[in-house]
Amino acid sequence: MKKLIAIVNVVAWSGFWAFGYLAFSADTSNGRQMVIAAALAALGAGLGLWAYFRLVRISETSGYAQAPRRGVPTYEQDEGESA
DSSP: OHHHHHHHHHHHHHHHHHHHHHHHHSOTTOHHHHHHHHHHHHHHHHHHHHHHHHHHHHHHHHTSSOOOOOSOOOTTTOOSOOO
16 A cells, blocks of 8 residues: 555656646646646645655554654753743
């Protein structure tokens, strides 16, 4: 499953960059082409972000990557600070 999500990630970001370029380089008189390319680029970006965040979550739960420290720091860690 990890490899499938990684492939989806690469394909989605490739689509984002390709269709994003087409949207920006399209002729301004052809608005329909620009809108379709921009919509496909947005779809690629959304799918790419989803796949990237799934890969991050998978790598944190499997132990491959260290999970970031979340939460409120305790006062025991602040040794010398006074209020």
